[in-house]
Amino acid sequence: MNDSRQALLKLHIAILLFGISGLFGKLLPIDPGWIVLGRTLVGSTVLALVLTGKGKIRQMFVPGQWPINMALGGILAIHWITFFQAIQVSSVAIGLLAFSSFPVFVTLLEPLLFRERLRWLDVLTATGVVAGLLIVFPLSSTSPETGIVEGLGWGIFSALLFAMLTLANRSRIQKTDAMALTCLQNIGAVITTLLIMPKAGGSSIVDYWPELLVLGLLCTTMPLMLFLSSLRYLKTQLVSLVTCLEPVYGIVLAALLLSEIPSLRTLAGGVVILGAITVGSLCKDKRQAC
Numbered sequence: 672m673n674d675s676r677q678a679l680l681k682l683h684i685a686i687l688l689f690g691i692s693g694l695f696g697k698l699l700p701i702d703p704g705w706i707v708l709g710r711t712l713v714g715s716t717v718l719a720l721v722l723t724g725k726g727k728i729r730q731m732f733v734p735g736q737w738p739i740n741m742a743l744g745g746i747l748a749i750h751w752i753t754f755f756q757a758i759q760v761s762s763v764a765i766g767l768l769a770f771s772s773f774p775v776f777v778t779l780l781e782p783l784l785f786r787e788r789l790r791w792l793d794v795l796t797a798t799g800v801v802a803g804l805l806i807v808f809p810l811s812s813t814s815p816e817t818g819i820v821e822g823l824g825w826g827i828f829s830a831l832l833f834a835m836l837t838l839a840n841r842s843r844i845q846k847t848d849a850m851a852l853t854c855l856q857n858i859g860a861v862i863t864t865l866l867i868m869p870k871a872g873g874s875s876i877v878d879y880w881p882e883l884l885v886l887g888l889l890c891t892t893m894p895l896m897l898f899l900s901s902l903r904y905l906k907t908q909l910v911s912l913v914t915c916l917e918p919v920y921g922i923v924l925a926a927l928l929l930s931e932i933p934s935l936r937t938l939a940g941g942v943v944i945l946g947a948i949t950v951g952s953l954c955k956d957k958r959q960a961c
Contacts, residue, residue, distance in 0.1 A: 678904035681897040682913050688894035690920030693767055695886050696758030697929055701875040703755035706883070707748055708864040709876050713887020714895075715857035721896070722851060731851040736843070740852055743839055744859015748867075750832035751860070753825045761822020763925035764933040767918035768807060768941050769826020774948055775800045776834035784838055792954055799947025807940035849899050911952040915945055 692710075699706055722728045731737060758766035775797040782789040804827075808819045836856075843852055876883060902910065918941065925931040933941070 674904045678901040679909070679913075682901040682905060682910060683916075685894035685897035685901065686913055686917050687920045688890050688897075690767070690917045691924060692886060692890035693754075693758055693763050693921045694925055694929060695882065695890070696755040696766065697763060697925070697931075699879055699882055701879060702868070703752045703759065704864055704868040705875040706755050706886070707751040708861060708868065709880070709883030710751065710887045710891055711744075711748065711857045711860040711864065713884055714891040715854055715861055717888065717892040718850060718854035718857060718895075722854060727848060727851065730848040731855055733847050736846050737855055740843055740847055740855040741859040741862075743836060743843070744856040744861070745863040746832050746836045746839070747856050748860035748863040750829050750836060752864070753829040753832065757822045757825035757829060760825065761818040762931050762933065763929065764918075764922045764931065764937050764941070765807065765819055765822040766826045767921045768937070768944055769804065769823045770830045770833070771915075771918050771944055771948065772800050772804060772827055773830035773834045773837070774951065776831050777837060780834060780838055785841075792951060796947050796951030799950075800944050803940040803942075803944030803947065805940075806943055807937050850896075853895060912949060915948050915952065918945065 695706060696703065719728065719731075722731065754766060754770055757769055778789070778793040778797045781787055804823065808823055840852065847855075922933060922941070926933070
């Protein structure tokens with residue numbers, strides 16, 4: 672198997688593992704904050720050990736950069752808390768599809784922050800994502816008891832935070848090693864979660880440490896390392912397309928393992944959302960043709 676095929680396999684495994692992480696929102700009957708604390712505590716510890724083993728631990732502490740990078744961990748923490756909250760109050764499918772709307776926020780915020788031209792293709796992609804979300808929960812619906820409204824709300828807010836973090840990292844990654852940056856942001860997320868969570872619930876981490884260890888290792892650190900490794904041999908366009916499969920993997924696994932069968936309306940909305948993102952990704956590097 673050549674380098675590009677190995678990289679593609681690593682990327683698919685990484686996205687699959689990222690998709691599995693959403694299932695822990697249902698499997699763990701504890702506050703999302705404690706889930707995030709366990710995840711980031713394990714993730715930051717392992718990443719720090721890896722960086723130390725590679726002799727790159729000093730790359731975390733770039734003068735003038737590391738405090739900002741760590742502070743961004745606050746956004747990462749709230750992003751993950753709201754993501755798991757979306758899944759707990761609704762379903763894995765609703766949470767993942769709502770979160771997949773983050774390209775809409777990137778499209779709207781990127782021109783403002785980086786003074787770039789807003790392309791019509793980006794607007795169409797964003798419109799397609801919004802249309803898909805309206806299919807999942809039409810404005811005329813009057814049955815909020817299923818938790819769909821609350822799940823979409825938390826998921827969309829999580830998507831907004833992720834878009835903000837992605838745009839912030841766009842400039843950060845030019846000044847800090849990617850793994851070192853991720854480690855610092857996980858440490859920042861640990862600190863943020865400790866500050867906002869009530870101390871009384873700390874026993875949750877002890878009670879569910881095996882599950883949190885799996886979440887931190889198998890669904891956070893390992894996929895991150897596989898993802899970063901694959902970037903060396905794959906084009907950005909292909910990476911974007913494969914990343915779109917995260918909700919698909921998560922929804923399929925939730926159906927198989929948790930018996931969460933999404934409704935036809937949810938599936939239809941999902942097809943529209945993922946279709947819009949896929950078309951946008953395919954055309955992104957072909958401006959002449961699109």
